[in-house]
């Protein structure tokens with residue numbers, strides 16, 4: 662019996678997860694051990710110009726080739742329910758109603774779990790205490806909310822009104838940053854942080870995503886920037902049940 666438990670524990674420790682982050686500009690993968698330590702380099706290929714499910718699956722095939730892993734976690738930039746992608750504002754309409762988990766199980770022959778990208782980023786970032794909000798600043802604007810470490814999935818704050826009749830994503834997404842430049846984008850972000858604090862009264866806010874490197878104002882003490890790799894590390898937490 663003791664021996665059996667030991668073997669089981671050693672097997673769990675040896676489990677390798679292929680963590681995938683499908684983004685509006687790049688698709689990233691890395692193999693992680695059970696604690697989220699990297700077992701491979703972080704590889705990235707540009708998101709295809711026409712990012713249909715077929716085109717993205719083809720890239721995932723390339724990124725997975727030559728890597729050894731037992732299971733797959735995928736962060737997807739839209740609403741995900743039971744492995745099916747329900748929205749994809751910055752990808753392609755063909756994703757609506759697409760069984761991404763099912764397609765990847767067939768393609769890679771391993772168990773697959775898929776969740777919203779901001780939810781995964783949050784799982785990798787939060788401390789598990791009180792109300793924690795996560796906002797990701799990339800091509801789109803992602804959001805995730807936690808109470809004592811428990812996720813409320815698919816919080817689509819990015820598509821809700823922020824100011825001047827525009828959504829958070831229209832005002833703060835990558836297209837807006839390119840259009841208005843860093844100084845105005847920072848001013849907008851500072852207003853957004855102030856507004857979000859008044860709406861959600863969070864204990865901590867985490868800002869993630871590639872555009873956090875453009876932030877140049879002093880953040881309140883309860884707001885932290887999390888590194889981009891968190892978007893992959895959270896993939897381990899998807900299997901904690």
Ligand code: BGC
Pocket residue numbers: 737738739740748750751777778779797799800801802803804817819820830
């Ligand atoms: C999507 C979200 C996603 C975010 C960041 C938004 O356009 O609606 O689901 O988390 O972009 O990728």
